[in-house]
Amino acid sequence: MRNKFLGTGEAGYNPWRKLKVILSGLRFAVQYDFSVEYKLVVSAIVMVLAIIFQRWIDVQMLLLATGLVLMAEMFNSAIEALCDFVEPNQNEKIRAVKDIAAAAVAVIMAIWVIVVASDLMDLLSVLMQRWRG
Template identity: 30%
Template sequence: MKRFVKGRLKSVKYVFKGMFKLLSSEHAIISQCIIGTSFLILGLYFNITRIEWMFLFFSIGLVLTVESLNTAIELTCNFIHPAHHKKIGLIKDIAAGAVGFAAIFALINAILIFYPYITKFYIEIQC
């Protein structure tokens, strides 16, 4: 049991090491974090509902997760085959496409959440 707990704690160390590495070196992750933080600030400003927070956090988490996996796939491809290769390029394009899907649907969620708040805010400013 002691060995099991020690192993899990060691795993958590690797989790935070990987997250720090992504946040400190990968421009796509840094950009997605800035965008996500902007939406979190909007959520605080507009005092969105609990359900809206759930969708917002899920969307941000999904984009960061898929972006992280895309980075891992790209690094693996570059390690396995450093020179340009048609099939490696296809693998990288598909991984990037997965990020695109996540980002598009996260944006749709953001629009569904914030559109009513922004239009109400705009109408109040006009009056």
């Protein structure tokens, strides 16, 4: 897609090309960023349990929290890679930018941990009730 502001890119809009770029970015994030990978795996496990026990509010909260934490992780990775590309040497301003990006991840990750832990405790409670009879 052509960037009107920068005058770069290819002319015309092709949704299939856009989808290919999106999937490529997601695949890259999962393959090369362990923090994205493990959050996706943990969330998927908890989500499957929530679906099995038909805990729809838990599914919605988990989808929202996971989406936000994955988005923050991917933005953080992109910002860090761009900073390292622009300035490969130690630089206080670049360090501050990276620290702020990491802090943004920490904020949403705290919320993700609370949601996952809360959902797990709720699901374990339901499982124990069903197991007891």
